[in-house]
Amino acid sequence: MNKNFEIEVVDLVKKYKELVAVDHLNLSVYENEIFGLLGPNGSGKSTLINCILALLRYDQGKVYIFGEEMTATSFKIKQKIGYVPQDIAVYEELTVQENIDYFCGLYIFDKHQRKQHVDEAIDFTGLDKFRKFVPSKLSGGLLRRLNLACGIAHKPKLIFLDEPTVAVDPQSRNRILEGIEDLRKQGSTIVYTTHYMEEVEMLCDRLVILDQGQVLVTGSSEEIISNSSLAQSIDVVIFDLTDSVLNILEQEPEISHLTYQDAKLSFKTNSNRYTLLDLLNLLEEHNLKPVSVSSEKPTLNDVFLEITGKELKDNV
Ligand SMILES: Nc1ncnc2c1ncn2[C@@H]1O[C@H](COP(=O)(O)OP(=O)(O)OP(=O)(O)O)[C@@H](O)[C@H]1O
Ligand SMILES: [Mg+2]
Structure with missing residues (x-):
């Protein structure tokens, strides 16, 4: 003891x-x-x-x-x-x-x-x-x-x-x-x-x-x-994202669930390893200006869902 x-x-x-x-x-x-x-x-x-x-x-x-x-x-x-x-x-x-x-x-x-x-x-x-x-x-x-x-x-x-x-x-x-x-x-x-x-x-x-x-x-x-493998979600509205930048993001090992549709770029990232700032720097290097940027951190419920496949929340 x-x-x-x-x-x-x-x-x-x-x-x-x-x-x-x-x-x-x-x-x-x-x-x-x-x-x-x-x-x-x-x-x-x-x-x-x-x-x-x-x-x-x-x-x-x-x-x-x-x-x-x-x-x-x-x-x-x-x-x-x-x-x-x-x-x-x-x-x-x-x-x-x-x-x-x-x-x-x-x-x-x-x-x-x-x-x-x-x-x-x-x-x-x-x-x-x-x-x-x-x-x-x-x-x-x-x-x-x-x-x-x-x-x-x-x-x-x-x-x-x-x-x-x-x-x-x-x-x-x-x-x-x-x-x-x-x-x-x-x-x-x-x-x-x-x-x-x-x-x-x-x-x-x-x-x-x-x-x-x-x-x-x-x-x-x-x-x-x-500590979870979970990630924050990042959503960016940006026009004219080039294939080369998209490619760089696709190659980034910390990024997953990457999509770019109707000017909306979305992906998940481990917030400790690839930050919003990294993304903004990358865009700036390529002279791209986002219209808006938002990020959402995972919750304990997301962690629970990740581990068990179930929701922690219920209706009791
Ligand atoms: N007296 C009992 N006899 C048999 N099974 C029981 C008994 N009490 C609890 N259990 C079972 O043991 C498990 C754990 O129950 P417990 O009540 O400790 O959970 P809990 O996390 O407190 O749930 P809740 O959020 O509903 O209060 C459940 O599967 C429950 O059905
Ligand atoms: Mg109980």
């Missing part, structure tokens, strides 16, 4: 009968980072979190948290963890405030301190107006916020958030995303699962892309994109 890691997962395997939901998976999370688990539905995100938290038995592998092996009886470790599950887990008969107090009370026994923590969690998730509401009276977004408040009220050092923004309106979503940034600023480490790539691009320092229980790629989203 490397001491710099807050979580280390080593060769984890989890099967549901024949189905391998987590497949020899390794990952490491550093202290105080926001770490994304990005993958399509059924890729094993929730199963992985439940295995890390020792809520599910697994078939093989080891999990270390805070430098110690994590097991079902690691109560000291568990006290420092907050878990916001994908499925809302609150008590229907308790109000917002009572729910948060209940979950906080599992860890914080001092009444005075707990009241302060509950108030802070209510404040943090913007639920003040809804303190006395029971869950059935809350909208989907407010319920998600309550779920979040219940998971973080005890001020855990390490927080697992499993798709906290699914089916919430943009206002609640932004509030949740800002809240996550704040939690990190307050010193927490955050593991965040989602299948919304925009969220990980915005929020996460590093991420893994999962598919079928395996890590496909790891790194910051910039690293993942620039």
Whole structure:
């Protein structure tokens, strides 16, 4: 176990009968980072979190948290963890405030301190107006916020958030995303699962892309994109492009999918190796002036599509 890691997962395997939901998976999370688990539905995100938290038995592998092996009886470790599950887990008969107090009370026994923590969690998730509401009276977004408040009220050092923004309106979503940034600023480490790539691009320092229980790629989203064989698309409107220039471009090993039709030149290129500037220099050398130039960088979805042939996005 490397001491710099807050979580280390080593060769984890989890099967549901024949189905391998987590497949020899390794990952490491550093202290105080926001770490994304990005993958399509059924890729094993929730199963992985439940295995890390020792809520599910697994078939093989080891999990270390805070430098110690994590097991079902690691109560000291568990006290420092907050878990916001994908499925809302609150008590229907308790109000917002009572729910948060209940979950906080599992860890914080001092009444005075707990009241302060509950108030802070209510404040943090913007639920003040809804303190006395029971869950059935809350909208989907407010319920998600309550779920979040219940998971973080005890001020855990390490927080697992499993798709906290699914089916919430943009206002609640932004509030949740800002809240996550704040939690990190307050010193927490955050593991965040989602299948919304925009969220990980915005929020996460590093991420893994999962598919079928395996890590496909790891790194910051910039690293993942620039390490992929994928390329940016360049589109140029230019009249009178000569055959000789077209030939030069065709010979360029970093360029692919080259077309020139109706004054539109399009190609793909690895943005690190053949840049827009290279193209503009080439055109200038040949006294050619483009009418317009645009380029589009690949996204994490493009990387995922390249590796798996599938879309990361879905309509859930
Ligand atoms: N209790 C279970 N019994 C049998 N199979 C399961 C169980 N839970 C999950 N699975 C299967 O394991 C695989 C991984 O599921 P998991 O819920 O971990 O994926 P996920 O990435 O969290 O998906 P989602 O984005 O839909 O939440 C899927 O094929 C799923 O059908
Ligand atoms: Mg899930």
